[in-house]
Amino acid sequence: MKLSTRGRYGLRAMVDLVVNSKETNISLKSISQRQGISMNYLEQIISVLKKSGYVKSVRGAKGGYSLAKSPKDISVGDILRALEGDLNPVDCALVNEEKQCDEADCCITKIVWKKISDSINDVVNNISLQDLVEGHNDL
């Protein structure tokens, strides 16, 4: 029940982009140095965030990355779901459906998985990158 480094690194990279948003193009090299994350690995992660529409890039010399939206319009949930997949604790196709499923795995215990999933998503959907960077402790 752990997040992988993808989600953790990805969120840190996004925070880094917010914090350094006075620069226009922020190079992967600088992010990787500040965050202590391998450049090649971070590249794969940020590439997913780009495809998901949270980051934009400029190629070539003096190129780099920047946020594709305002930090208040990107939630932690957006980032984690892009990198980790859905945040459900089990893979039950019907976890969000009313109807019963045949899988022994679901049904009796399904309500538990759904409540966990809902609570996680509720938390991460209600924290924006802006909230994080401004450091509201009363989030």
Place this chain on the structure above:
Amino acid sequence: MKLSTRGRYGLRAMVDLVVNSKETNISLKSISQRQGISMNYLEQIISVLKKSGYVKSVRGAKGGYSLAKSPKDISVGDILRALEGDLNPVDCALVNEEKQCDEADCCITKIVWKKISDSINDVVNNISLQDLVEGHNDL
């Protein structure tokens, strides 16, 4: 961000013990057949639950397992934590402390991990085995 089969199978086995609690000793064989889980694997899982004090056993012929406590005194959280370890989304020793940590991983993003952890634990601590079996949909 998935639970392993240990947590899922373990919870199902515990529910099975509640549902079949009219029997005195419930054999692993019968649980494994009802739940469709390999007996040898289930044995390893139930052994952890026994060591954690949620299940008791009787050896020998006519032996088997039963709950060590009332189903209303065992929460889903007890079971999942016994089998999955803490339910924190990251391994940050200081995630529950007030003070700052040096790890780049924590600190700015720490509040996210703590809120996820708290919300998961809040959900699973407030569902007992009895609640599950009685099927309250308004848990």
Place this chain on the structure above:
DNA sequence: TTTAAATCCTAGTATTCTACTAGGAATTGA
């Protein structure tokens, strides 16, 4: 006393997943 049914215990293992590394191709400002 024997036997069968059951828990107890530990070692091994195939497969999958994670967390990278590596390196070349394409783009672009200077």
Place this chain on the structure above:
DNA sequence: TCAATTCCTAGTAGAATACTAGGATTTAAA
């Protein structure tokens, strides 16, 4: 032209998962 940068894909060591296997011990019942 060239250096800096993003883009793209393949490979891979190590760890974790999800088991399988099988023997030792205990006990009720024949």
